[in-house]
Amino acid sequence: MQLRNSDDGYGAIPQFLHWSSVALVAVAWLLGVFGDALPEGTARATGLFVHISVGLALLCVLLVRVLWRVADPPPPLERTALGVWLDRIARLAHYALYALLVAAPVVGILLQFARGDALPLFGLTEITSPWAADRAFVRSVKGVHEMLAHALVVLAVLHAAAALFHHWVLRDRTLTRMLPH
Numbered sequence: 001m002q003l004r005n006s007d008d009g010y011g012a013i014p015q016f017l018h019w020s021s022v023a024l025v026a027v028a029w030l031l032g033v034f035g036d037a038l039p040e041g042t043a044r045a046t047g048l049f050v051h052i053s054v055g056l057a058l059l060c061v062l063l064v065r066v067l068w069r070v071a072d073p074p075p076p077l078e079r080t081a082l083g084v085w086l087d088r089i090a091r092l093a094h095y096a097l098y099a100l101l102v103a104a105p106v107v108g109i110l111l112q113f114a115r116g117d118a119l120p121l122f123g124l125t126e127i128t129s130p131w132a133a134d135r136a137f138v139r140s141v142k143g144v145h146e147m148l149a150h151a152l153v154v155l156a157v158l159h160a161a162a163a164l165f166h167h168w169v170l171r172d173r174t175l176t177r178m179l180p181h
């Protein structure tokens with residue numbers, strides 16, 4: 001098994017970083033959207049703690065992923081029947097996904113601080129909020145956090161649909177390059 005990227009496809013490490021980010025986004029989004037359905041008290045507080053921990057783990061994975069990408073650039077785009085312009089749109093979508101992977105958790109951290117609440121770091125320690133709680137600020141930051149999270153998920157679904165289109169309709173190697181052989 002090759003750990004690094006090659007002209008033939010993504011290596012095992014970038015693949016692992018990609019698919020673990022997918023799992024973390026899914027869990028964070030589901031807990032964000034359905035966390036309010038948990039019974040008030042310990043269950044809801046635990047849901048929020050897990051939501052925040054998963055969001056922080058996503059940021060850590062992203063940091064490793066970006067550093068890895070600088071040291072080990074991705075393979076060139078697979079030649080497809082779609083032409084160079086759609087290939088460029090695919091690359092642009094990848095950069096937009098990276099931007100949203102940073103922005104959603106960072107605004108989540110701001111939201112926690114805007115409430116005047118401390119940010120728990122995986123239960124090991126916590127960072128005290130630098131601000132006093134401010135309801136109007138909380139409302140607007142929450143709206144931005146929610147919008148970024150939904151934008152990330154919508155773009156990721158379109159991106160996944162494009163990968164499946166490559167696989168099932170164009171029958172090229174785009175998807176298999178991101179899967180273990």
Ligand code: HEM
Nearest residue numbers: 025028029032033052055056104105108109111112146149
């Ligand atoms: C360190 C990272 C993160 C922190 C600190 C954080 C924090 C929060 C907080 C405090 C809430 C409000 C929960 C409540 O009302 O009880 C929230 C809601 C939410 N979060 Fe996050 N979050 C983070 C990452 C993420 C990520 C990565 C996603 C999605 C990909 C996400 C999606 C959502 C959604 C959809 C909501 C519901 C918003 C609403 O109902 O208005 N969060 N988050």
Ligand code: HEM
Nearest residue numbers: 021022025074077094097098156160163164174175177178
């Ligand atoms: C939250 C969900 C997802 C996020 C945030 C995401 C993000 C990304 C990013 C940023 C890249 C670019 C990697 C690089 O070259 O630097 C990428 C590549 C890729 N992703 Fe995803 N992805 C998600 C879900 C999926 C799913 C569900 C599939 C498959 C059904 C998929 C298939 C692929 C493939 C095949 C590539 C390689 C594309 C190519 O070679 O040009 N992704 N993904």
